[in-house]
Amino acid sequence: MPGQGRAQKPADKDKTNAQVKELGAVTVTAQGRTEDILKVPYNISAVSGDAIEQDQILDTAELMRRVPGVGVVDRGPRNSNVVSGIRIRGLNVDSSAMGDYAVGASATVATYVDSTPLFANFLLSDIDRVEVLRGPQGTLYGSGALGGAVRYIMRKPELESFNGKVSLSASSVDHAGGIGKSGTVTLNVPLASSLAVRFDGTTNRYPGITDYRNVYVLDQQGTPVAPNGVLAPDARYQDKKNADYVDQSYARAAMLWKPNDWFDLTLSHMAQADTFGGRRGTTLGTDGWGVPYGDLQIGSVQLEPAKRHVHLTGLEANVDLGFATLTSSSSSYDQRGDITSENTGFYAQNHWLSAFYYNYPRPMASAVRTYGDKAFIQELRLVSKQGPRFSYIVGAFYQNQHRVSTQNSYLRGFKQWWDAAYPAYAAAVVSDNDYLYRQNEHFQESAVYGELTWHATDTLDFTGGFRYFRDQTRTDVHQVTGLYAAIREGSDSHGSETDTRPLFKGNVAWTFAPDNQLYATISEGYRRGGTNGTPTTGNFAESPAWLTYKPDTVRNYDLGIKGRVGRTTYNADVFYVDWRNAQINSSTTNWGFFAVQNVGKAHTRGVELSLESSVGKAFNYGMGYTYTGASLDQAAVAADNAYVIAPSGTRLPGTPKQRFNAWASYGIPVGAGFLTLRGDAYVQSSAQNALSQNPKFHVEMPGFSLFNLSATYSRDAWDLTLWIKNLTNQAAVTGVYTQQYMGSSPTQNYYGNGSKALVSLPRTVGLTLTYQF
Template sequence: MFRSMLMATTAVSLSLMASQALAEAAKQTSDATVAEVVVTATRREERVLDVPYNISAVSGQAIDQAKVQSAAELLRTVPGVSVVDRGYRNQGVSNSIQIRGLNVDSAILGDYAISAVAPVSSYVNDTPLFANFALKDVDRVEILRGPQGTLYGSGSLGGTIRYILHAPELGEFGGKVSATASHVDGSGGVGWAGDGTINIPFGEKAALRITGSVQDYPGLTDYVNVYKLDAAGIPVAPSGVLSSAAVYETKKDADTVNIKYGRAALRVKPADWLDMTLSYARQSDDIGGRRQVTRGVDGYGRVYGKYENGSVQLEPSSREVSLTSLETTVDLGFATLTSSTSSYDHHGDSVSENTGYYAQNGWLGFYYNFPRPMASAVRTYSDRAFIEEIRLVSQTKGPIDYVVGGFYEKQKLGATQASYLRGFKRWWDAAYPAFKAEVQSDQDFAYDRHEDFTDKALFGELTYHVTDRLQVTGGVRWFDNQSKSHTFMDVPVYTSLSSPTNASFQKSDSKALYKANVSWKFGERGLAYATVSEGYRRGGANAVPTIGRYAEDARWQQYGPDRVVNYEAGLKGIRYGITYNAALFYVDWKDIQINTVTPNWGFFVAQNGGAARSQGLEAQIDGWLEGVHYSLGYTYTDAKLTENAYPPTGGTRPVALKGARLPGTAEHAVTFALDHSMTLSNGVMLTGRLNGYYQSATRNAVTTSTRLNVGLPPFQIWNASATATFDTWSATVFVKNIFNADGVTGRFTQSYMGTDPADGYYGNGAKDLITLPRTVGLTLDHPF
């Protein structure tokens, strides 16, 4: 009923707006003023059109009006950016954002903290942190393509995403409250969300801004063959522990979502030359399971339904992330001095179904094919850091501008995995009572990795204005990295195999990176530019053991940095009321870091292997046509390996082949959006929006393994909304994914994690990572 009413309301509203638009079209002109977005990507406030490289910006107002529900949905509107959509589960574990195709990792990596840092860096204000905070009270999101190490302390290979939150507003009281109800296709319930922001001034020199948000969604994925568990968390054995009989049950809408977010920011401006903001943000996620569906059949031959998952156990996750920062700006007259001091704590845990992986790798025989196998991987991750970044930005008018800065980061990373074959010890004791001491517990794998990382860097850019229209910029970043890594591993299930192993390793690296840029302003509002910039991603220590039972080859102990040289040329400007932006790029990528595992005992490691190049085109236009605002974007990305990638131990068998397309990024991607507003005779403003996204086929992985490297089909997603704005409140009806496309962005294949009834596994661990199905919702907003 709820969904039908909302879809009907949306259809009526959009139809009304279409007829009104036709009536008013003759009154509109095609040369309507184009909004000029101001960004701080270059550490100065300037229009996007004046920034001499390819940058996009999405305003917080646009995010709010479109009722964007996730970072994945947001980034699909930006040309040149792609993302693996894993849903809410474990959304803070690994950064799956890809810019210009720079990615070699499988799309299914996301359940555990990988070794290498992401090719794309992300910032929350001035703090380098991948947190996937809720998109609440956001001023704007800036997407910077290409390496940014000469402007930002935390370097990157492919680009940088900046989430810039609203600062408290001095001398102004106000705020907003909103409530949303929604229904997702496949769900048995209605989800809701509530948000609120209040800005409280204290005179003219201080203000406090507080934001809070709660999101509660019932889930849509049915776990249809979950073991019924006893009080000890072990599958029930109705006919006795030695029998193969089991009891299964169904958990409907298992992937429940509960997210709580809050932020408080205090801004003090005691004098015109001094501005300080102290803020604290915190978010907690509790997720009931995967928004990932199983295709095929279970061990009994039953075909899985549309939103069903074949796991034999539930797979919850939880996390907490907090960020404290102090941002200080001092106006020195000739320059602006900015200091950003911050610390964060990001940690989480999850349970993953691994029984299908055991079955497909023949490991269940290692446990004598005991009945009712349920392999659980209990994982944790942690990321804690203290960061200081200080910058000096010139203000005076003259032929030379400069930005210089220093960066310091002290980071502690952690990742653990405890794997269990639930009930194995109980079964062993009953089956082999004379050998009880041989099996110690259900735990068959223990892994613990810790890394201490210190980064010190100096960076800056110098711009010479040759004329009023021609300028040349040079940039440099020098850094010094120090890392220490320690790993513990054991296989404690069998007494004869248990051999606790520890390994430590440390390394350092320092280097200078460079950037050169030239830009020329032509006509009234046009800019042409060309850039060559270097990007760098730090190496690290894998710290695998080289002696003892679980020894690996010493060449796995560390991995080196990888580097890119980014070449870019572009045009941007406004012509006949149309804002345009187009860039050609070519990226040369060397010593690529590939996240993988060691061949003997499965240590999580990164390795260097091969080279790649990515080349293509990013283009976007934005304008008005008879009163309708439109935007259209297109991206062509040709990203391939240019040489074979081999394991660090050498050999003649490559892990990835020259010519293989890099995974996760489509060759062709198109974005499209329309919106139109009108005021009715009763003073009510009506606004309608339509946007679409298309991507061509992608690859799941780059390796030679046919169990991982499979093709993923193309898909398109269309969204629509209509907003009625009254004096003091507004109502928005929206439909996400109108045509209910699957939008598969990753796949656990049957040969990798499928069913295996011959070994007693009747579930199915294969699954597709799908985008959010059709969602219909209603939001009420009340600003004050």
């Protein structure tokens, strides 16, 4: 993986930039201590912060495509912070067409910012490295991980030197309405021999690239304008060019105090605010007048903006006790967001506009959603020094988390039209609000965990790991359904779940030659269950089977070999994962309420290969290949047994069978400076959109290839980089909302089209100027 040697840090440069560095050892802290990545006895990848900056990696989707064996659903900036799209080893049963609401089930891949378990999708700024660990990680980290963990490790303040960096970028995207601008400033300031602070800030201002072609013109109340009166059948539409603009601001401040050699304390705070004008994608088929949609045209009859802000504060203390290092990590975060979604196509394809809304002439169904996630986390970890016979890590973890999810659904203008059309029955309709949803979830987890390694000989190690935890979840749900007074109903439901259990891990590693080892691992993973709070009585009753869902578990088996031969490092492994009671984010049978359910047994198996090497002092390269076979071992059935979601043997969604990635860099002196040429490629085979075999959801998304190029000219403290993303302008599709699910219906007066394909960033050309001091 591109982790080292692709260019130089400022301290590595001289004024002539005579050469790039050869690939060297990659250090990680995955096991709580700093060590060579080749000493870690399982499959782990690392991407250095230098590589992220030098390759101009723009977002998490692009970053994860650089890591062998890791998949990602690229939903674009608007949805990238609502639902995690990271997939490791095929552990996914959710539809790729998600992202407009905060789902109930936790992600199968845990993400960490330093020691805080949080999916916040911060901008990739001032990062020391990103570590990707495959397989369950509950015996090493406070918050367990079902399929793997991604750790974003931030740079700490430096005591030795005053330094900083200013970086400015301009970019042009195919279809864009202007030039995108991005800027980053980093400043490291030693205040004393034992005290330093570090500041980092980034701002992105990108114009939109997607046109919303047939958006209603709205009045001051947000209702579609009726040009010939409220009872007339016509409406007024407009074309909103480049609607999906992106405005992002990020800042981080950190302070390091290190009064002596055995103690250090780091206090940090990071915050980000995002504003998005709409979604990136292409609507399928035609509008209600039969006109096809072109590339990057959306058929929604309304704009779909979103906002998000997140704050994270952390305090980490390390004490060197001589025989071990004691680490205390305390953190709290608060993430809030809102998002507006077009739901009219959903109403139309369920025939609700004709069945319940009298073919209202200007239907505009808005789903206005909010989500919130805040928590306090405390973790203590004791990591021993590497002893001659034994080494260990033990920890205690506590998390107190509160999640909130809301939705208000409106059929805009319906009440006004109803009162004019049926004045004698005006009281029959309460308002435009036909659905109200409020969910509050309080989650507490306490856990102890650890690993003990026995160095049986100089070349043979045995490791045993454990995790013992207690989960407590309480969920409260309030719902009000319907806008007709006669059938409008509310429901309040409450549920709680408690679970206590152990998890285990076993590993053996044989160092058969210096810097080369054979390893085998068996590990267990767990994801908590919960309650859905669906109504079970009244007009909108669902089966009680939807009320709760069970935890799901995995047992992961690994056999691999890794090491270094000359200038080449390599890793090869085979894996098998047995998945039981797999959780799927779904909806109820009768009325489509939010719900999580279990779908029985599944498995994934595959091969993961990667290598890096260098030729001379100027050329470095790397590549990776993964094969993943993931399928159901028994039929997936709706929670109330009303229908079969998918038969046994169905391929799990969102995971291509084959993925290949490669990168290379070449450096040459040019005049008084140095020119570095870089390129990378990502190729994947086809993937399924959803587990369900229903044509509303089932789509086979074709494979695709993405290529990036860049050239950096460096002289003294200056770097100038010309970069190109998606060189061949591939419309790589990683998720689909089908026409059968959200398409047009002119017979119900819906002339828009809510279907869409989620596509990758089109070809982008950028120029970045960086000054380091």
